[in-house]
Amino acid sequence: MNWISDFAPIRYSSQFLHNINSWLILPGLLILIIADVVARSWLNTAISWGHEVSEYLLLCLFFASIPWCHHRQDLLKVDLIYTRSNTAMQCALALLSETSVLLLAIIIAWQGWLATEEMREYEDTANSIDMPLWPFSALTCICGMQLLLQAILRLIDAFRDCSKQPTQSGKPGDTEKVRVHNE
Numbered sequence: 001m002n003w004i005s006d007f008a009p010i011r012y013s014s015q016f017l018h019n020i021n022s023w024l025i026l027p028g029l030l031i032l033i034i035a036d037v038v039a040r041s042w043l044n045t046a047i048s049w050g051h052e053v054s055e056y057l058l059l060c061l062f063f064a065s066i067p068w069c070h071h072r073q074d075l076l077k078v079d080l081i082y083t084r085s086n087t088a089m090q091c092a093l094a095l096l097s098e099t100s101v102l103l104l105a106i107i108i109a110w111q112g113w114l115a116t117e118e119m120r121e122y123e124d125t126a127n128s129i130d131m132p133l134w135p136f137s138a139l140t141c142i143c144g145m146q147l148l149l150q151a152i153l154r155l156i157d158a159f160r161d162c163s164k165q166p167t168q169s170g171k172p173g174d175t176e177k178v179r180v181h182n183e
Contacts, residue, residue: 010149011071017143018068021061029057049129056126056136063108064139067146070101070154091162098155105148112141 036050068074082093118124119134126133 007153010146010153013146014067014071014150017064017146021064021068025057025061025064029054029061032057049126049131052126052128053131056133060136060139063143066108067143067150070147070150091158094158095155095162098151098158101147102151102155105144105151107144109141109144109148112137112144116141 032047032050032054036047036054040046082090085093115137116134119132119137124133125131
């Protein structure tokens with residue numbers, strides 16, 4: 001990880017979203033599912049709004065995890081292709097990867113913003129419970145903006161790493177070995 005992509009405010013905000021996931025959303029989802037199972041099994045009834053709220057909590061769980069996974073570089077990566085490629089190909093793959101994440105982040109943030117505005121304007125609520133939907137969409141937008149900032153910083157890092165002069169064999173450190181051997 002490079003110094004630009006490990007910028008402290010970005011790291012802390014990603015970790016904050018991850019902590020919201022770990023300490024609020026996931027336990028809330030588990031409690032809701034357990035309560036629904038108990039109600040169905042022992043009380044022969046169901047929580048009428050449980051299914052819909054669990055869908056929204058799963059949505060939040062997914063989107064709030066993306067910035068932390070991107071920060072830790074835990075997203076899907078094909079190491080088999082990357083490790084067997086030369087330095088120029090690795091640079092091209094890194095740039096392609098970060099550009100793709102950047103485009104995805106733009107779409108998530110933009111659509112989250114539009115949906116939040118629309119949901120607030122029309123006061124959209126869930127079908128089975130009187131709960132406003134715009135906070136879920138706003139969280140999606142916030143996570144998209146967080147991912148956008150990370151992608152921009154990682155793209156800067158990738159450009160900086162790829163702009164370094166390649167060595168004679170294309171592997172870092174080989175130029176120094178040749179120079180020392182010739183002296």
